[in-house]
Amino acid sequence: MLTILFDGVAYGMLLFVLAVGLAVTMGLMNFINLAHGAFAMAGGYLTVVLMQRLDVAFLWCLPLAFLFSASLGALLERTLYRPMYAKPHLDQVLFSIGLTFMAVAGTDYFLGSTQQIIQLPDWLRGRTEIGSGDWILGMGHYRLFIIGVCAALTVALQYALAKTRFGSRLRASVDDQRVAAGLGIHVNRVFLTTFAVGSGLAGLGGALGAEVLGLDPSFPLKFMIYFLIVVAVGGTSSITGPLLAALLLGIADVAGKYYIPKLGAFIVYSLMILILVWRPQGLFVRVGAK
Amino acid sequence: MSGRALDALRGLSRIRPWEPVLWLLAFAAPAALPSHALMINEIAVFALFAISLDLILGFTGIVSLGHAAFFGMGAYAAALFAKWVLPDPLSGLLFAMAVCSVLGAVCSLSILRGTDLTRLMVTLGVALILLELANQMSWLTGGADGLQGVVMAPLLGRFEFGLSGMTAAYYSLCVTFTLFIVLRRLVYSPFGATLMAVRDNRLRAMAIGIPVSARLASVYIIAAVIAGAAGALLAQTTGFASLDVFDFHRSADVMLLLVIGGTGWLYGGIVGAVVFKIMHALLSAVTPQYWTFWIGLFLVVLVMTGRERLIRPWTWWGRSRL
Secondary structure (H helix, E strand, O other): OHHHHHHHHHHHHHHHHHHHHHHHHHHHHOOOOOOHHHHHHHHHHHHHHHHHHOOOOHHHHHHHHHHHHHHHHHHHHHHHHHHHOOOOHHHHHHHHHHHHHHHHHHHHHHHOOOOEOOOOOHHHOOEEEEOOHHHOEEEEHHHHHHHHHHHHHHHHHHHHHHHOHHHHHHHHHHHOHHHHHHOOOOHHHHHHHHHHHHHHHHHHHHHHHHHHHOEOOOHHHHHHHHHHHHHHHHOOOOOHHHHHHHHHHHHHHHHHHHHOOOOOOHHHHHHHHHHHHHOOOOOOOOOOOO | OOHHHHHHHHHHHOOOOHHHHHHHHHHHHHHHOHHHHHHHHHHHHHHHHHHHHHHHHOOOOOOOOOOHHHHHHHHHHHHHHHHHHOOOHHHHHHHHHHHHHHHHHHHHHHHOOOOHHHHHHHHHHHHHHHHHHHHHOHHHHOHHHOEOOOOOOOEOOOEOOOOOOHHHHHHHHHHHHHHHHHHHHHHOOHHHHHHHHHHHOHHHHHHOOOOHHHHHHHHHHHHHHHHHHHHHHHHHHHOOEOHHHHOHHHHHHHHHHHHHHOOOOOHHHHHHHHHHHHHHHHHHHHOOOOHHHHHHHHHHHHHHHOHHHOOOHHHOOOOOOO
16 A cells, blocks of 8 residues: 555656646746647657667766757747737647647657556666555665655755845736736746756656656657646645645545545546646645736 | 527528528438448448537537547447347337436536546546446347347338348438438527537526537537437448447547537538548558558648638638637
8 A cells, every 4th residue: 555655646747747847837927738748748758768779878868858859948938828828818828738649640750659668777676565464565676766856956946946136026027917027037047947947857767767657759748638637736826736646636636546446537537637626726826926 | 589599599590591402412312322322321320420420519518528438328229129129120229319318417417517637538438347347248239249130120111221231321411411400400599509608608598598518418428319310320221230330439530520520510510421431431441550640640730720611611721810
């Protein structure tokens, strides 16, 4: 049982890293970006290609995946996304679905439609067990690694958001874009940086998660709903909200699939709908935010 | 309501000269192109499906990514009804519509509150839940293999659903036409005017005494019934229902084809269905596997240049007014 909890936490942390960029960009620009999974896929595929064709070590691939997705995000933000901010939500949805379709078909064309496998280094493959009987806790080393990386990222993000000058600029822009611009904050530059970092985190998550979540060209469509659940349930005004939502989702999903495999994803979706009917703005919303 | 407002409504609802021409062309199409009767049937089904989305998206402003939920429900309801109860197509159609009205009433509770994002999530979630259910309840629905062995009785006891698809095409065209006329009456009635008021400014609509929640709920139920009818038509004319009817692609496609034709004027669905089907046929003839890429590119370009301009060719050259 503890093992399931552990796997759920690892899964939830992974989802958090994948989706946090989406939460921040959605809160910041009020932009519904369904193509977020495509950036994650880009990071995942970069790792696969680097490891299989160029023999790069796994640990080096992670920062490279981050940089690759971040620069991709920055490029697209500057060229394609920026004109979309002012458009109605319907346009944004159509636009990002279009991007997702293109990413799916393009990946399929260039890299094939098969599931990609990542060869983990030896020191990440083992498994440690603590305790015995019902309370046995089996920890896959790779999952432990994921939790470690994601926890470090979360702390770093929280620090950056709460303590640094950029963080306060970002929070000011989220709260009120016009007043922030009036105070001399370059809102566009804040947007660009945030979007790039968010996409980069998605890419990093994609690289980390390729082994756990599976990686094939339909990745952005398959996990789109999960990212959106994290954002919709967690709210977009903080990063603790999405973190808790991601952990909840991860644990519920792993436990649901283990105990009642027949119902599978059913539980997660029904839970989401109930929560959203009960609290349409998400579970963890700061009172007084716009 | 004052006389001038009534006049304005009547002016909107006046039948334009090209409308009967369009429908005559539609009804002449299967006879003129008998080899394409099956495709015409599909176009009619998708047009009806898109019109139902137009009702909530174009007229009421509810963004839905899960409209396939009702389409699929209608398809399975009609197929199961034909298989286990009665193979008569018309009663199957009515049964499917009744089932979808119940489903729509339940789901309408979920779209009353919240932002666009919440609605996207909830509608998407409902479609996914139904997909899971249809997948798991394989004793009833056949699971991933689809529901096979649906044999329809002749339409009105006389017209057989043959391989040529002639009966199917005329059946779908007639149903689409009938429901279209009903909807046309509906959206240009005072009821329809209140829907558009809700779309344009919910707060003001509430302030002038429009019962917003009740309006949203009733239009959602109507749209669910129409989408269910479209699904039922598809299942009845193909004699088959599979998990594909609940797929995310369905919801995205119907939104795309509605956007191609333009939202908020009912004919958008019809224009979109024709263009989309032809485009689909051409593209998948060129690249059977990768045609979604071109659809995606089309969507991106469409939104970048402004989707209103597509149906207004006279604005293609000249400055866009944003």
